[in-house]
Amino acid sequence: MSDSFLGxxxxxxxxxxxxxxxxxxxxxxxxxxxxxxxxxxSGKTTLFNVITxxxxxxxxxxxxxxxxxxxxxxxxxxxxxxxxxxxSPRLFPRLTMLENLLLAPPxxxxxxxxxxxxxxxxxxxxxxIAIDSKGVAERLLLNGIEGTLTADxxxxxxxxxxxxxxxxxxxxxxxxxxxxxxVLYSTAxxxxxxxxxxxxxxxxxxxxxxxxxxxxxxxVDYVYVLHLGKLLSEGTPEEVMKDKNVIEAYxxxx
Amino acid sequence: MLSWSSLFTIYSILAIxxxxxxxxxxxxxxxxxxFYGIGAFIAASxxxxxxxxxxxxxxxxxxxxxxxxxxxxxxxxxxLNVTVFFVSISLSFIVAGIFGxxxxxxxxxxxxxxLGITVLSFGELxxxxxxxxxxxxxxxxxxxLPHPFAWINDSTMKSALFVISALAIMVIIYSFSQxxxxxxxxxAMKSIREDEIAALCLGKNVLRYKAQVLFIASGFSGxxxxxxxxxxxxxxxxLFVTSVTFDIWAMVIVxxxxxNRGAIxxxxxxxxxxxxxxxxxxxxxxxxxxxxxxxxxxxxxxxVVLMFRPSxxxxxxxxxxxxxxxxxxxxKAISTMERGRALVSFLFKLMIKIVDWFKAGGR
Numbered sequence: 295m296s297d298s299f300l301g302x303x304x305x306x307x308x309x310x311x312x313x314x315x316x317x318x319x320x321x322x323x324x325x326x327x328x329x330x331x332x333x334x335x336s337g338k339t340t341l342f343n344v345i346t347x348x349x350x351x352x353x354x355x356x357x358x359x360x361x362x363x364x365x366x367x368x369x370x371x372x373x374x375x376x377x378x379x380x381x382s383p384r385l386f387p388r389l390t391m392l393e394n395l396l397l398a399p400p401x402x403x404x405x406x407x408x409x410x411x412x413x414x415x416x417x418x419x420x421x422x423i424a425i426d427s428k429g430v431a432e433r434l435l436l437n438g439i440e441g442t443l444t445a446d447x448x449x450x451x452x453x454x455x456x457x458x459x460x461x462x463x464x465x466x467x468x469x470x471x472x473x474x475x476x477v478l479y480s481t482a483x484x485x486x487x488x489x490x491x492x493x494x495x496x497x498x499x500x501x502x503x504x505x506x507x508x509x510x511x512x513x514v515d516y517v518y519v520l521h522l523g524k525l526l527s528e529g530t531p532e533e534v535m536k537d538k539n540v541i542e543a544y545x546x547x548x
Numbered sequence: 549m550l551s552w553s554s555l556f557t558i559y560s561i562l563a564i565x566x567x568x569x570x571x572x573x574x575x576x577x578x579x580x581x582x583f584y585g586i587g588a589f590i591a592a593s594x595x596x597x598x599x600x601x602x603x604x605x606x607x608x609x610x611x612x613x614x615x616x617x618x619x620x621x622x623x624x625x626x627x628l629n630v631t632v633f634f635v636s637i638s639l640s641f642i643v644a645g646i647f648g649x650x651x652x653x654x655x656x657x658x659x660x661x662x663l664g665i666t667v668l669s670f671g672e673l674x675x676x677x678x679x680x681x682x683x684x685x686x687x688x689x690x691x692x693l694p695h696p697f698a699w700i701n702d703s704t705m706k707s708a709l710f711v712i713s714a715l716a717i718m719v720i721i722y723s724f725s726q727x728x729x730x731x732x733x734x735x736a737m738k739s740i741r742e743d744e745i746a747a748l749c750l751g752k753n754v755l756r757y758k759a760q761v762l763f764i765a766s767g768f769s770g771x772x773x774x775x776x777x778x779x780x781x782x783x784x785x786x787l788f789v790t791s792v793t794f795d796i797w798a799m800v801i802v803x804x805x806x807x808n809r810g811a812i813x814x815x816x817x818x819x820x821x822x823x824x825x826x827x828x829x830x831x832x833x834x835x836x837x838x839x840x841x842x843x844x845x846x847x848x849x850x851x852v853v854l855m856f857r858p859s860x861x862x863x864x865x866x867x868x869x870x871x872x873x874x875x876x877x878x879x880k881a882i883s884t885m886e887r888g889r890a891l892v893s894f895l896f897k898l899m900i901k902i903v904d905w906f907k908a909g910g911r
Contacts (some may be wrong), residue, residue: 368748
């Protein structure tokens with residue numbers, strides 16, 4: 295596990311009598327795009343919630359950059375460099391696009407109560423963040439809509455803003471829950487083009503849930519398949535697509 | 549006019565503090581009155597007890613003699629009196645703030661509706677508790693807190709001075725709130741209002757923010773309560789019924805959520821209606837009970853505002869932080885400092901006008 299960036303060892307989570315995920319072992323390598331697929335209800339989003347700290351795992355260990363993060367709160371895992379996006383974008387609708395980006399960087403002086411009213415204390419940092427946000431917005435072709443409320447943005451823009459927020463926050467690992475859900479086929483490819491571009495430029499690592507296998511499998515390095523809360527298969531896209539169990543889980547027994 | 553401006557000042561503070569909670573952070577505080585009441589009772593009991601203890605008086609807490617004796621002492625010791633005034637206000641801030649922090653801490657983990665109901669019932673429970681609590685005068689309340697400017701003989705001058713100092717406190721609270729919300733802190737507050745989970749995912753410690761906002765806002769309500777007690781000179785548990793909370797809500801809704809100036813405007817409108825009703829009380833042939841009329845007007849006003857300007861008379865604005873200038877947008881934005889100065893000078897001029905008006909003999 296030397297080059298493992300995010301390591302999940304034997305993680306289980308149960309809700310009452312239902313075992314949502316059972317004994318999962320996953321390893322995400324630094325700088326990779328790792329996919330996570332599986333039929334509906336197979337526990338993909340639950341796994342993400344466990345990693346980011348919304349749920350505490352019942353058993354098992356989660357390591358990020360060599361230190362254990364299971365049992366951390368979502369805000370703590372975020373400051374460690376673990377950002378996530380949601381299936382349906384969770385932006386702050388009545389805030390402008392710029393403010394959405396400015397909210398992302400952790401450790402802002404002006405977000406502490408004692409400094410908040412002393413503009414001198416945080417003025418410099420705020421301006422630096424603003425310049426950063428301008429760069430990120432230009433990179434993702436979001437410039438020009440800084441003053442728009444995010445409630446008025448289009449669906450594709452919302453997805454981009456969410457990704458931009460991850461970049462702004464200095465995330466090293468981005469957990470993306472269906473980044474291409476509900477967009478056109480061509481847009482889905484564009485989004486994944488961006489993902490691989492960002493990986494090169496920023497040296498980011500991606501862990502992506504996606505239902506569109508045709509798109510996903512062209513871009514990922516390694517895929518994990520979940521089925522009914524258990525790890526069904528893993529391997530490179532080619533290996534996984536040949537796996538009988540996977541085909542069975544998706545299209546049923548032949 | 550004077551009674552309106554005192555009322556206006558006190559309620560402005562309450563409206564601003566509620567606006568910090570519901571407008572900016574999305575905490576539905578239906579128990580505003582509890583913290584208002586705590587502030588009032590802390591100020592009154594601290595004031596009266598400190599006079600009684602300092603001068604080793606054995607008067608009963610409640611009685612005509614006590615009121616007269618305290619009045620005499622206050623008139624003879626201006627310095628002590630003013631000190632008591634300011635110390636009780638700061639004490640009210642701290643105690644009400646701590647109560648706000650404590651009472652809401654266990655409830656913050658649940659949804660907004662539960663929080664609202666819990667705090668609402670806390671307000672009622674506190675009122676009932678105070679009705680039976682002997683050291684603060686039980687149901688009859690506390691009387692005889694001397695006016696902070698009791699050594700001045702001219703009664704209008706006395707009230708004018710009180711209004712001015714209350715206004716000064718309000719301006720301090722207003723500018724503090726303005727600066728607080730126009731900062732990254734304010735931005736984080738708004739993000740919590742918009743989407744708690746997303747805010748948590750961006751590393752914001754939502755619980756801490758909420759507890760801090762409740763501390764500050766409840767503290768401000770405590771200050772308002774202290775001012776009320778120094779204004780009326782007496783306090784009773786029955787002043788703090790639940791409907792006061794909804795008055796403050798009406799002010800914030802009419803004025804505009806997440807806009808402090810809107811909250812002040814809303815307060816001006818609602819307190820004006822209140823005073824208008826008080827004036828109508830003196831007209832014998834008026835066919836309706838003015839108090840009922842007051843509720844009716846307020847209700848109609850809320851409906852009209854919600855129909856035609858759902859976000860209030862002064863709607864929410866984008867926060868102004870230096871970020872906008874940096875990326876080349878919003879260069880027109882005036883810094884908060886300058887706006888604060890402009891407001892202070894405006895209020896100062898207004899005060900001079902008010903004092904002149906009284907020197908000319910009123911009306």
